[in-house]
Amino acid sequence: MKLPSIMRVFERGWLSSNNILFLGREQTALVDSGYLTHAPQTVALVSHALQGRPLDLLVNTHLHSDHCGGNATLQRTFSCRTLIPAAEADKVRAWDEDALSYKATGQQCERFGFDGTIAPGDTLTLGDLHWQALAAPGHDPHSLILYCPEERILISADALWENGFGVVFPELAGEPGFAEVRATLELIAGLDVKLVIPGHGAPFTDVDKALATAFSRIDYFEADPVRNAQNAIKVLLKFLLLERQDIPLPQVEPLLSGLPLVHETNRRYLNKSVAELAEWAVAQLVRAGAAEVACDRLMNKN
């Protein structure tokens, strides 16, 4: 399935979300900006594709660090207008790093501002196409997904990937998330979609298969929430490793114990000592082929 000619998808590694660029007749726009440490690469990709045109608009599906970490750099480079989910406006205005998840996860995000907000039900023009903003709580309570009925394309952020969806973060703090994931998947199942552009991984067309995988994954988590907690610890360690590429083994324990979200998840679901938790998480990443141990270091493996 070919993308409309005015759209480009930059498929990034897992540390950065994908970026979706729109080259409309009147306006250019970008959805999601990747992680802070990849911001120069994001600017290079966007500048190259813009071929001298300005970037007019930047839109974030949600404000996890891998989706908005390039915002500040893009704003400096292009002076673009920026739209964020309305529910996050106060937190961004005050730059409340606790409420914005960056402290809890130990992830970096440079402070950025915004010019306007998007709420579920709004219609946005990106390039020359009209996109509906839809609420997609679950992975993140305030995430939006963007649907273009005319082209039957869905920008699904971390609500639906080809092989699952993002960590159900609210549940880690004892707040509801599983029912929201399910409702979001049902919302997507009710849309007429021929192409999904996920927040991570390649765009895909077999929407039914992705939905079936996602529904079975949420069943699996709901049956035992410890599974979501275990997955979260692995994902958080993998993120640290993606950013650093390798971590001396003795530093894994202090790194993990320094993350409030790890502490909370462990206290609520896992009840391991920090040493046990670190050892368990390292073994899990190695077993999954996501890391290897050599010379007393944990090394990233893709």
Ligand SMILES: [Zn+2]
């Ligand atoms: Zn996310």
